Amino acid sequence: MSAAPLAIRAEGLWKTYRIHPPGTPRRLLHHPTFEFHALQDVNFDVPEGAVLGIVGHNGAGKSTLLKVLSRITDPSRGQVQVAGQVASLLEVGTGFHPELTGLENLYLNAAIHGLKRATIRRRLDAIVAFSEVGAFLNEPVKRYSSGMYLRLAFSIAAHLDPDILIVDEVLAVGDGAFQAKCLQRVDEMQHEGRTIVVVSHDMNIIRRVCKQVAWIDAGRLRMLGAAEHVIDCYTRSRTGPGGSWLESPRPNDRGLGVRLLLAGKDQPVARVPAWTGFLVEFSFRAPAGTSGQTALKIKQEGGLTVFCSIDTDRDGVALRHYAPGEWRVTCRIPGNFLSPGRYLLTIAAPGADAEAAIHEDVLAFDVTHEGSLASRDGRPGVLAPLLDWDHVRLVQGNERDATLNGGDQRP
Amino acid sequence: MAEREPGSTVAASVVASVPRPVVVLVPRRGWRGLGLHELWGWRELMWALVWRDIRSRYRQTALGVLWALIRPVTTMAIFAFVLGRLARIDADGHPYALFTYAGLLAWGFFGSAVQAAALSVVGASSLVTKVYFPRLLLPLASIGAATVDFVIALLVLLPLMLHYGVEPSWRLLLTPLVMAWVALASAGVGILLAGLVVRYRDFGHAMSFLMQAWMYATPVLYPLSLLPESLRVWVFLNPMAAPVELFRWCVLGGDIFLPGCLLSAATMLLGLVLGLLVFQRVERNFADVI
Numbered sequence: 001m002s003a004a005p006l007a008i009r010a011e012g013l014w015k016t017y018r019i020h021p022p023g024t025p026r027r028l029l030h031h032p033t034f035e036f037h038a039l040q041d042v043n044f045d046v047p048e049g050a051v052l053g054i055v056g057h058n059g060a061g062k063s064t065l066l067k068v069l070s071r072i073t074d075p076s077r078g079q080v081q082v083a084g085q086v087a088s089l090l091e092v093g094t095g096f097h098p099e100l101t102g103l104e105n106l107y108l109n110a111a112i113h114g115l116k117r118a119t120i121r122r123r124l125d126a127i128v129a130f131s132e133v134g135a136f137l138n139e140p141v142k143r144y145s146s147g148m149y150l151r152l153a154f155s156i157a158a159h160l161d162p163d164i165l166i167v168d169e170v171l172a173v174g175d176g177a178f179q180a181k182c183l184q185r186v187d188e189m190q191h192e193g194r195t196i197v198v199v200s201h202d203m204n205i206i207r208r209v210c211k212q213v214a215w216i217d218a219g220r221l222r223m224l225g226a227a228e229h230v231i232d233c234y235t236r237s238r239t240g241p242g243g244s245w246l247e248s249p250r251p252n253d254r255g256l257g258v259r260l261l262l263a264g265k266d267q268p269v270a271r272v273p274a275w276t277g278f279l280v281e282f283s284f285r286a287p288a289g290t291s292g293q294t295a296l297k298i299k300q301e302g303g304l305t306v307f308c309s310i311d312t313d314r315d316g317v318a319l320r321h322y323a324p325g326e327w328r329v330t331c332r333i334p335g336n337f338l339s340p341g342r343y344l345l346t347i348a349a350p351g352a353d354a355e356a357a358i359h360e361d362v363l364a365f366d367v368t369h370e371g372s373l374a375s376r377d378g379r380p381g382v383l384a385p386l387l388d389w390d391h392v393r394l395v396q397g398n399e400r401d402a403t404l405n406g407g408d409q410r411p
Numbered sequence: 412m413a414e415r416e417p418g419s420t421v422a423a424s425v426v427a428s429v430p431r432p433v434v435v436l437v438p439r440r441g442w443r444g445l446g447l448h449e450l451w452g453w454r455e456l457m458w459a460l461v462w463r464d465i466r467s468r469y470r471q472t473a474l475g476v477l478w479a480l481i482r483p484v485t486t487m488a489i490f491a492f493v494l495g496r497l498a499r500i501d502a503d504g505h506p507y508a509l510f511t512y513a514g515l516l517a518w519g520f521f522g523s524a525v526q527a528a529a530l531s532v533v534g535a536s537s538l539v540t541k542v543y544f545p546r547l548l549l550p551l552a553s554i555g556a557a558t559v560d561f562v563i564a565l566l567v568l569l570p571l572m573l574h575y576g577v578e579p580s581w582r583l584l585l586t587p588l589v590m591a592w593v594a595l596a597s598a599g600v601g602i603l604l605a606g607l608v609v610r611y612r613d614f615g616h617a618m619s620f621l622m623q624a625w626m627y628a629t630p631v632l633y634p635l636s637l638l639p640e641s642l643r644v645w646v647f648l649n650p651m652a653a654p655v656e657l658f659r660w661c662v663l664g665g666d667i668f669l670p671g672c673l674l675s676a677a678t679m680l681l682g683l684v685l686g687l688l689v690f691q692r693v694e695r696n697f698a699d700v701i
Contacts, residue, residue: 017699071543073698074438084431086543094541097463099470104463111459112542140470163431 004047005083007164007195008069012078015039015064015219038064040219041078046212048083051186051196053210053227055203055234058360061219062199063168066090069197070166084163084195087113092170093153098142102133102152105141109156123159130181131155151178158185165189167198171205183208201360203231204303235301235344235364256284256349258362263332270365274372274384277335284329284349286322292350293320294329301342301364306382322350336386340369439695445687450545460552464527465559479563483519487512490632503634505663506575514631516568517589517658520561521597521651522622527553528601529618532609536701546694547687550605554597561590568662582661589661592654592679599650599682606690609701629655635668647671650679 018033038061046052056062067073069080070088095112096105106127110120120127128134131152133144141149154170171182186209189196200206206213206227213230215223217237223230259268261279272278280296294311309331312318345363348356369375374384469475487508494500495507502510528550532539535549565586572579607614626632629651635643646652647668653675660667 067540067698068436071434071436072540074695075436076438079435079437081433081435083433086434088542090541091537095535095538097467099467100463104466108459108463111456112538112544114453114456114544117455 004049006045006081007048007050007083008044008046008197009081010042010044010069010078011080013039013042013065013068013075013080014077015061015068015073016076037219039068039075042216042219042221044214044221044224046195046197048195049190049193050212051190051198051210053206053213054197054199054216055201055206055213055231056216056222060216062216063090065216066166066168066197066199082164085114086164086166087157087160087162088166088168089157089170090166090168092150092157096141096149096153099140101140102137102144106137106152106156109153110160113156113160113162115160123161127155127159130158130185132178147175147178154178154182158182161189161192162194164195164197167196169200171198171200171202171209202303203235203301207231207302235342235361256282256357256359258282258345258347258359260345260363260365261330270363271368272365273335273370274338274340274367274374275335275370277337278333280331280333280345280347282327282329282347282349284327286324286327286350287352288324289352290322290324290350291319292356293348294331294350295348295356296331297346298333298338299344299346299361300382301344304382306338306343320350336373337383338367339374339382339384340367340372342366442688443691445547445691446545450547453545453548456544457548457552457555460548461555461559464553464556468556476563479560480567483512483515483564484567486519487515490515494632500633500637503636503665505665506577509571509575509577510634510659510663511632512568512571513659513662514655516561516564517593517655518626518629518631518651519564520557520590521593521654522626523560524554524557524594524597525601525604525622526618527557528597529604529608530615531601532605532697533612533615533701539701540698546697547602547690550602550690551598554594554601557597558590558594572662577663580664582664586658586661589654589658592657592676593651595683596650596654596679599679599684599686601686602690603682603686606686606693609693609697625649625651631655643668644671644674647674648678650675650682653679 015038017036017038019036020033042061042065044052054062054065064073066088067090068075069082070086070090072088072090093109095109097108100108106124107117107120111117128137131148131154133148133152136144136148141152144152157170171179171186183205186196186198190209196209198206198209210227212225213223213227213234214221215230215234223233259281260270260272261267261281262269262272262276263279269278282294295308297308298306300306311329311331312320343365344361345365346358346360347362348358351357372384373379373386374381469478472478474481490511491508495502495511500507531549531553532546538544539546539549569579604614604618628646629649630638630646635646635656638646647670653672656667657672659665
């Protein structure tokens with residue numbers, strides 16, 4: 001960072017929470033607590049006009065960092081210097097009141113982000129045009145569809161024009177077309193020289209908008225550098241040699257393990273040949289009262305969801321109850337289905353009272369070219385499934401010609 | 412740069428090229444200023460919040476803003492019947508209904524302003540955890556919204572006075588001053604409670620019956636003359652005693668007890684300072700404990 005002026009400088013940032021351990025009695029004034037360091041000695045600079053991406057697991061401290069940067073909460077130690085006006089978008093539609101109309105909410109929401117009324121009035125047309133909800137501006141937002149609600153909220157956000165914009169996971173709103181528009185708006189803001197800090201689990205978005213990426217791991221800044229490199233290290237970090245036992249984010253969490261297995265073998269794998277197929281095995285300990293669905297989602301490394309599958313797809317049991325004990329649930333992914341490439345697995349496991357615990361991107365695996373249809377002819381596509389084709393001759397060649405001619409002569 | 416005041420603004424960038432105001436965020440400890448200058452910069456948000464409260468309060472009601480009249484008028488009617496007719500309280504010779512309506516107006520403003528202010532921060536938890544703005548705006552805006560209801564209820568006062576043959580005098584022009592007094596008194600209590608409720612919701616539960624007890628300790632439903640002479644000074648330790656008396660004086664005339672009013676003003680200011688001090692002390696970790 002030679003002479004580029006800085007927009008943000010964080011120095012020795014710590015954030016400590018006092019956590020009440022579960023299971024201990026809560027007294028009136030004296031709670032037994034332990035300290036939890038959500039951020040530990042985080043240092044970084046963001047030059048003016050840069051777009052910094054922040055990646056990390058759930059609970060790694062990304063959101064806490066954004067809250068400190070946007071002044072919502074004080075750091076416990078260290079300091080941040082912020083040069084210029086900051087707008088933070090940690091949620092879409094913060095402060096929307098369901099009884100108020102779209103237009104009323106527009107003014108209110110902009111005021112919450114520190115915009116003057118005169119400024120809003122000047123940008124009103126642009127905001128309304130961007131949102132595509134013009135016809136419903138005088139309807140209360142409680143009657144909006146969720147898509148309209150998100151579009152209106154994001155449109156306001158897109159026109160705040162702060163020096164520094166802090167965004168948490170909200171770029172991926174709306175349908176594909178609107179999403180593209182949002183990302184384009186981010187590009188524009190960047191060209192205008194605004195500084196943007198963005199948190200996302202979607203590596204596609206991070207790759208698309210950021211040159212620099214910071215990886216936060218367990219409250220520490222694990223890596224800061226060129227986007228491609230950090231994203232690569234980050235996605236790789238989540239895969240052990242073919243399987244990983246998840247760290248429980250909370251004490252008392254049920255143990256949950258996920259492995260990829262080839263049929264008939266007990267050794268976990270990280271690479272599967274395209275033609276064989278494999279098993280996703282969940283093993284967990286079910287305390288009393290465990291119920292719900294087991295599900296998996298397979299994403300491309302870039303973030304595109306390839307498919308999801310739920311254990312109730314076949315039998316239609318809505319709510320499966322698990323007797324206390326150790327359980328193993330497996331799902332068979334067929335061969336000749338996924339194209340060669342790197343994939344991320346997200347899982348949901350049953351929990352107490354049907355509350356599913358979702359674990360994003362628990363492991364990465366490669367589908368190799370070995371025996372794959374795609375590598376035979378280089379066909380494009382997310383999937384390269386081996387499908388059934390049927391060829392049936394319906395009529396003989398000569399007869400068919402005659403019929404066609406006959407048809408043409410009709411008036 | 413390490414020792415700079417938190418939230419302070421200086422006109423230089425970290426590395427100065429385009430000078431932008433630099434804000435330094437550090438842990439806040441001990442007693443701090445109130446940031447009134449910053450608060451002023453955010454005044455538009457306060458109006459927006461006041462306006463949101465008013466707009467949304469009577470949405471999807473058939474009677475709409477009439478509710479701001481119905482509540483104080485029915486309360487007055489009940490007390491006029493029970494205390495004026497049945498218990499025959501002597502309101503220093505004034506018509507009891509008018510006497511008590513004036514008291515209830517001033518008290519009602521205080522009561523609803525305190526109630527709204529106390530719950531304003533916890534009620535806006537989604538805002539508090541998602542976006543920065545001076546938190547003091549929340550209780551202040553609730554008091555602003557309560558003012559509107561008060562002004563509407565005030566409209567009934569004139570017809571009521573004419574009905575009972577009380578001639579409006581120049582003193583009525585002083586009601587805005589009394590109103591400001593009530594607003595400041597409710598700000599002190601409301602801001603104090605708003606800060607405390609975030610950590611201990613107990614204060615929210617205690618508030619409703621505390622306010623009721625407080626109303627009976629204030630000369631709202633009875634004249635001061637009903638109390639023994641020795642008690643009268645003590646009544647004015649209550650920051651609401653003087654404005655209720657003064658408001659009634661604006662409407663009905665009569666004597667005012669000046670030393671009592673000064674005492675009451677002093678406790679009101681004390682409450683305001685205490686409320687602001689406590690609030691700025693606890694607001695720094697609102698987002699973490701709310």
